[in-house]
Amino acid sequence: MRTSKRTQILEAAARVVEREGVKSVTFDSVAAEAGLTKGGLLYHFASRDDLVQAIHQHLADQWEAHIAAAAGKQAEEATPAERLAAYTRVAIQSATRAELLFMLEGSTTPGHAAAWDAVIDRWVPPLETGDADDQVTLDRFIARLAADGLWLYESLTAHRLDPRLRRAVAERIASTLNHDDA
Numbered sequence: 373m374r375t376s377k378r379t380q381i382l383e384a385a386a387r388v389v390e391r392e393g394v395k396s397v398t399f400d401s402v403a404a405e406a407g408l409t410k411g412g413l414l415y416h417f418a419s420r421d422d423l424v425q426a427i428h429q430h431l432a433d434q435w436e437a438h439i440a441a442a443a444g445k446q447a448e449e450a451t452p453a454e455r456l457a458a459y460t461r462v463a464i465q466s467a468t469r470a471e472l473l474f475m476l477e478g479s480t481t482p483g484h485a486a487a488w489d490a491v492i493d494r495w496v497p498p499l500e501t502g503d504a505d506d507q508v509t510l511d512r513f514i515a516r517l518a519a520d521g522l523w524l525y526e527s528l529t530a531h532r533l534d535p536r537l538r539r540a541v542a543e544r545i546a547s548t549l550n551h552d553d554a
Contacts, residue, residue, distance in 0.1 A: 432487035
């Protein structure tokens with residue numbers, strides 16, 4: 373299947389961010405990376421903010437596709453334990469610099485955070501105050517924190533785990549989710 377021009381632009385923008393950071397995303401830098409004219413880029417994105425928002429969505433969509441592949445199904449077809457197990461299994465993959473920078477940038481801009489939050493809400497909903505007495509829900513949240521910790525460890529440190537050990541850690545976290553789903 374041929375990649376759309378819009379997808380090519382978003383992948384080019386992610387490469388710019390990998391090398392130079394989020395602030396480096398300009399029409400000129402992305403157009404040069406994508407092999408387009410600035411006008412060609414403007415055809416797809418009316419403003420820099422439209423482009424940045426589309427990059428957030430593109431990266432979040434890729435992340436969700438990895439989680440769905442790990443689950444073997446979409447979030448709405450999976451049980452809560454299956455969703456969290458898939459999320460955990462994806463945690464063995466280090467984030468790219470672009471993903472980390474966009475997630476960090478998105479956390480301070482509600483409109484940009486929406487793409488990431490939607491994925492998280494579908495796969496690992498947040499803990500609510502009323503969940504404090506629900507042991508299964510608390511255990512799932514603790515497993516999520518462990519998976520997030522593994523992902524951050526792999527993404528932020530120079531000390532990479534051996535791939536076999538990383539998978540074993542993720543599987544161990546996932547195996548703690550053996551509660552019956554209602």
